[in-house]
Structure formats: C-alpha cells, structure tokens
Amino acid sequence: MFDFLCEVIEHDEVSKEYCLLKLFAGEIAHTARPGQFVHLRIPGLEQGSLRRPFSIFNTDKGLLWILYKSVGRGTEVMKKLEPGEEVKVIGPLGNGFPLQREVESILVAGGYGVAPLYFLATRLKRKGVLVVGGRSADDILVTDMFVGMGWRVVVATVDGSSGVKGLVTDPLLDELKRVEATGGGCELFVCGPDGMLRAVGELARQYGCKAWLSLDKHMVCGVGACLACVQKLRRSDGSTWVGRVCSDGPIFEAGEIVW
Amino acid sequence: MSLIEMSVNLGGVRMKNPVTVASGTFGYGQEYADLVDITRLGAVTVKGVRNRPWEGNDLPRHVEVPGGMVNAIGLQGPGVDGFITQYMPFLREKGVPVIVNIWGTDIEEYCEVARKLSDVPGVAGLELNISCPNVKEGGNAFGTDPQVVAELVGAVRAVTVLPLIPKLAPNVPDIRVFVRAAQDAGADAISLINTIPAMVIDIETRKPVLSNRVGGLSGAAVHPVAVKLVWEASQVAKVPLLAMGGISTAGDAIEFMIAGATAVAVGTANFIDPSTPLRVIAGIREYLERHGMHAVGELTGSLV
Numbered sequence: 001m002f003d004f005l006c007e008v009i010e011h012d013e014v015s016k017e018y019c020l021l022k023l024f025a026g027e028i029a030h031t032a033r034p035g036q037f038v039h040l041r042i043p044g045l046e047q048g049s050l051r052r053p054f055s056i057f058n059t060d061k062g063l064l065w066i067l068y069k070s071v072g073r074g075t076e077v078m079k080k081l082e083p084g085e086e087v088k089v090i091g092p093l094g095n096g097f098p099l100q101r102e103v104e105s106i107l108v109a110g111g112y113g114v115a116p117l118y119f120l121a122t123r124l125k126r127k128g129v130l131v132v133g134g135r136s137a138d139d140i141l142v143t144d145m146f147v148g149m150g151w152r153v154v155v156a157t158v159d160g161s162s163g164v165k166g167l168v169t170d171p172l173l174d175e176l177k178r179v180e181a182t183g184g185g186c187e188l189f190v191c192g193p194d195g196m197l198r199a200v201g202e203l204a205r206q207y208g209c210k211a212w213l214s215l216d217k218h219m220v221c222g223v224g225a226c227l228a229c230v231q232k233l234r235r236s237d238g239s240t241w242v243g244r245v246c247s248d249g250p251i252f253e254a255g256e257i258v259w
Numbered sequence: 260m261s262l263i264e265m266s267v268n269l270g271g272v273r274m275k276n277p278v279t280v281a282s283g284t285f286g287y288g289q290e291y292a293d294l295v296d297i298t299r300l301g302a303v304t305v306k307g308v309r310n311r312p313w314e315g316n317d318l319p320r321h322v323e324v325p326g327g328m329v330n331a332i333g334l335q336g337p338g339v340d341g342f343i344t345q346y347m348p349f350l351r352e353k354g355v356p357v358i359v360n361i362w363g364t365d366i367e368e369y370c371e372v373a374r375k376l377s378d379v380p381g382v383a384g385l386e387l388n389i390s391c392p393n394v395k396e397g398g399n400a401f402g403t404d405p406q407v408v409a410e411l412v413g414a415v416r417a418v419t420v421l422p423l424i425p426k427l428a429p430n431v432p433d434i435r436v437f438v439r440a441a442q443d444a445g446a447d448a449i450s451l452i453n454t455i456p457a458m459v460i461d462i463e464t465r466k467p468v469l470s471n472r473v474g475g476l477s478g479a480a481v482h483p484v485a486v487k488l489v490w491e492a493s494q495v496a497k498v499p500l501l502a503m504g505g506i507s508t509a510g511d512a513i514e515f516m517i518a519g520a521t522a523v524a525v526g527t528a529n530f531i532d533p534s535t536p537l538r539v540i541a542g543i544r545e546y547l548e549r550h551g552m553h554a555v556g557e558l559t560g561s562l563v
Contacts, residue, residue: 001293001294003294003534014273030519041531041532044323048507048528049323049531050323050328050530050531050533051530051531065474082471085444088532096392110356110519215320218319218321220321220328220530221284221290221530223286223290223291223294223530223533224290225284225286225291225529226284226286226313226321226330226530227306227320227332227529228320228330228332228337229333230315230320242314242335243314247290
C-alpha cells in the first residue's frame with residue numbers, strides 16, 4: 001500500500017459517459033492484483049472532500065488504468081482532469097480475486113463492472129467467457145479488448161440495442177447449463193450493482209459453483225479504519241461477522257455474504 | 260534547526276509531540292501503518308472499545324456534506340479482550356503511547372473495561388467516550404448531564420490509576436460546567452469535542468440518509484465551534500485539554516493550542532490525507548521557530 005502523487009498521462013472519453021484515465025503510479029501499478037482498487041483524491045473538488053474508490057482496469061509499465069462512469073459530483077469534476085495534472089492515489093487496496101484456478105472462468109459484468117474483470121482476464125491462464133450486461137449498447141464497454149485476448153464475449157442489454165434482449169443473468173444461465181451439460185466445472189467472477197451480484201450469486205449456488213463477487217460500497221478511509229463500508233458475512237461454521245468491504249474485501253465468495 | 264521542546268504531558272500521558280489522532284478515524288493504528296510512520300505520533304488514540312464485541316449500526320453509516328461528513332458507525336469493535344489480543348501487540352511493539360477510547364451502556368461497563376486495560380502494558384491512558392451521538396444507550400446520554408459525568412468519572416477513577424481523559428459532548432449549554440464536573444471527579448485531562456449531532460435527509464425519498472437517522476458531524480465545518488468550546492473550557496480547566504474538531508492543517512492545531520489546548524487530535528482529515536498528523540507536527544515546529552518560541556507549551560493558552 002502506497003500513497004503517491006500520480007501524474008495524469010492520458011484521459012479520454014471512451015464512449016458516452018465513460019472515461020479512461022491513465023496515471024503514472026509506479027509501485028502502485030507494479031504491485032496491483034486484479035480485483036484490487038485505488039482511493040483517489042480528486043483535485044478540483046472542494047477542500048475536505050473525501051476520496052473516491054476506483055477499480056483497477058489494467059496496469060501497464062507503471063501506468064494505472066481507471067475506467068469509470070461519470071455518476072456524481074466527484075466523477076463530474078474528475079472528468080476535467082488534463083494530462084500533466086497530478087492526483088493523490090492510495091493503493092493498491094483490498095484483497096483481489098483468487099487467481100490460480102482449475103476450472104473454466106466465467107466473468108460476469110454489469111456496465112463498468114467490466115473494469116476489474118479485464119485486469120483479471122489478463123492474468124488468468126485459461127481463457128473463458130465474458131458475459132456482460134447493461135441498460136443499452138452505450139453501457140457495453142471494451143468487449144473488443146477481451147476478444148483480442150481470445151475470450152468469448154456474450155452481451156445482454158435491457159433494451160436489446162446490443163446482444164440479446166434481457167438481463168445479464170439470461171445468457172449466464174445458458175452458459176451454466178452448457179458447463180453442466182459437458183460435466184465440467186466453472187467459477188464466476190462478478191462485478192456490478194448489488195442486485196446483479198445477488199442474482200448471480202443465487203444462480204451460482206443453484207449450479208454448485210463458486211462466485212467471487214466484487215462489492216461496491218461508499219467508502220471513507222479505504223484502508224479498514226473507519227468501518228463505514230461494512231458487509232455482514234457468514235463463516236463456514238455458520239456464525240456471522242461484520243467485515244470491511246475495503247480491507248477484508250472487496251472480493252467475497254457469494255456464499256459468505258448475508259444479503 | 261534550533262532545539263525546540265515538542266513534548267507535552269497530557270495529564271500523565273507523556274507525548275513526544277502534541278499530536279495524536281481522534282478515536283474512530285485511525286482504526287487501531289495498524290490499518291494506516293503502511294502509509295504513516297505511527298511512531299512519529301505523540302500518541303495513537305484507538306477506536307472505542309466496550310466489554311464485548313459490537314456490530315455497530317446498519318448501512319449507510321456515513322454521508323459526505325460540505326465541509327466534512329456525518330457518521331453513525333455505531334462503535335463497531337472487537338470488544339476489550341479482542342482489542343488486547345488482536346491489536347495491542349502491534350502497538351506495543353511500535354512503542355507509541357496508546358490512548359484507548361472506552362465506552363459502555365452503564366457505569367459498571369466502563370469500570371470493567373478500565374480495569375481490564377489497567378494491567379495491559381503499552382496502554383498510556385483512557386479516553387472516556389461519554390458523548391457518542393450514535394449509540395442508543397449510554398453515549399451522549401452520559402455526556403449531557405454533568406451529574407452523570409461526575410458519577411461516571413468518579414467510578415472509573417476508583418478502579419484505575421491510568422490517566423483518565425473524558426471526551427466531552429459539544430451539544431451542551433455551558434461546557435465549563437462539564438469541565439468542572441469531570442476534573443472534580445478525578446479526570447487527569449479533558450478531550451473535546453466529539454462530533455456535533457446532525458442529520459441529513461434525502462429529499463427524493465424523504466427519508467434520513469443514515470440508517471441511524473442521526474449521526475455526528477465532523478470535519479472542517481466543526482473547527483470554529485470546537486475552538487470556541489476549547490477556549491471556554493480553558494477558562495475553568497485545571498487539567499490539560501486535548502482538542503479536536505476539523506484539524507486539517509498545522510494552523511488549525513495551533514489555533515486550538517492558542518485557545519488553551521495542550522495537545523490536539525487529527526480526525527476526519529486522516530481519511531482524506533493520512534499524512535496530515537505528520538504535516539501538522541512539522542508545521543507546529545516550523546511555527547514555533549518562526550515565532551522564536553522554544554517549547555510548544557508556550558503556545559498553550561497564549562490568546563491575547
């Protein structure tokens with residue numbers, strides 16, 4: 001974990017409402033693992049504004065890539081960052097996804113939830129399938145990057161403007177049935193809104209596979225000190241505890257979560 | 260660099276400089292240890308502990324507001340035994356003085372926790388949380404009645420020789436009454452202020468934003484309120500004051516010391532910039548040099 005002042009190297013709009021920010025982050029980028037995140041202090045926000053957490057989309061030669069959607073006051077201001085400006089970054093934070101997997105990986109993304117899954121895909125030895133959903137085609141991002149690495153991509157949109165019409169769980173169900181029919185196993189790696197995480201976790205339970213969910217909660221400190229971003233969790237013996245999404249997570253196996 | 264005496268004695272807690280962190284904003288020290296050399300702090304004040312593990316409030320537990328945040332964490336923690344076994348070994352190894360913030364739902368619970376901590380090496384003092392706005396029992400209910408404050412401080416005084424630092428609530432008509440009550444009952448120092456009771460409503464849903472409905476305001480917004488209360492407290496205080504509320508620069512800390520504080524605590528600013536306490540220490544030293552002062556104590560109560 002480091003606390004660095006990082007220079008903006010590139011900052012582009014990749015599609016409507018979505019931006020890709022590349023920061024020179026040195027050791028933060030070198031030591032980051034898929035599923036971890038960074039905590040940014042956005043310059044230009046008024047004095048005393050809290051930091052904002054962002055998934056790590058990719059790292060490349062000391063660069064830290066952040067793919068984000070402009071959703072509020074912080075990201076509105078963040079959009080205006082220009083190359084050469086500097087941003088305070090704490091990271092890498094959180095536990096990250098498990099990496100050495102024996103079975104097929106199915107990545108499941110809702111909208112910009114695809115960000116940490118791309119970083120994961122670059123590190124998984126065995127290629128699999130990305131199932132990605134959104135409201136419309138505008139929410140379906142960077143699928144060509146997965147295809148370029150040899151991953152199969154299946155898209156679902158609520159309005160049918162890209163891929164199949166429906167929720168991400170519709171094509172996911174087909175994938176789970178396919179894996180079940182072949183007698184193989186699979187694991188799900190999932191990032192998206194809470195409702196989607198919960199639904200995917202339930203499907204995983206029905207099909208007897210693990211689902212590693214990346215939780216997104218409003219955070220304050222990002223390092224496990226303030227206890228603002230907690231989640232009720234279940235241990236293997238059935239007892240419950242209250243964990244910190246930022247430092248005990250943000251990745252939890254679906255069966256651990258008490259919704 | 261000329262020799263400047265930075266150490267202070269906060270009612271028996273010997274600090275090598277006057278800067279600690281506010282309870283609840285720095286975990287148990289180890290969460291920030293990768294980012295901050297905690298051995299450079301005057302003391303580490305840890306998150307509040309009671310006699311047993313406690314889950315705290317439901318989410319949302321915080322909301323950002325102009326000039327700070329409103330929180331209702333609800334004092335989640337591992338309980339005193341968990342704190343002693345999970346967190347004290349690390350802090351003891353660091354050798355930094357540890358001020359343990361303690362709470363309970365009745366006076367006996369405060370005494371039980373104080374007794375347990377009295378025998379723990381490395382614990383330098385106890386901050387009595389009698390003013391948390393976010394727990395239904397105890398908390399602020401203790402801190403807003405001077406008679407209860409006197410009773411509670413007196414009871415804990417009877418069971419420990421550790422320095423006792425009651426943390427006062429800001430939402431009282433006359434802070435001086437509480438300062439007198441606490442020191443007459445045996446407090447060694449007084450800590451102020453806790454967060455200011457506050458509320459935020461989502462106008463679309465017309466529901467309170469926090470699950471606890473109300474919380475405590477902290478951050479830069481509370482700083483002038485805290486300075487005024489520290490100044491008033493210093494008029495009757497016979498014991499040292501530990502001041503906190505919205506410190507984000509050395510200047511904010513120096514203001515508290517001029518108003519009468521012996522030591523200060525950085526709170527919400529830790530979340531935004533964890534290096535704040537170290538910057539504050541450096542800034543105080545620089546100020547003392549610039550003003551030709553030789554000891555940080557010269558600042559305390561130097562208001563003209």
